[in-house]
Amino acid sequence: MKKLALLIVLAFGISITYYSCEQDDGGDCAYCKSVQKDNAGAVITEGIEEEYCLDDLDELRNTPPITDPEGNVTQWVCD
Secondary structure, X not given: OHHHXXXXXXXXXXXXXXXOOOOOOOOOEEEEEEEEEOOOOOEEEEOOOEEEEHHHHHHHHOOOOEEOOOOOXXXXXXX
């Protein structure tokens, strides 16, 4: 029973370390926010920056801008 508990704790620790976004080289992670601009290019609203990594980051970077009927464009901006 003690070995099983130790194995579970060890596996959990490894999974946290493996999937952590904090990397020394800064690759595969970025801070992104949604930005809405009017048809003249002036910023209307900005979302809160959050850190995205790996597949989530790729998905945001590949999300096309959305234009509403008034001509306002909303898109994701990543550092």
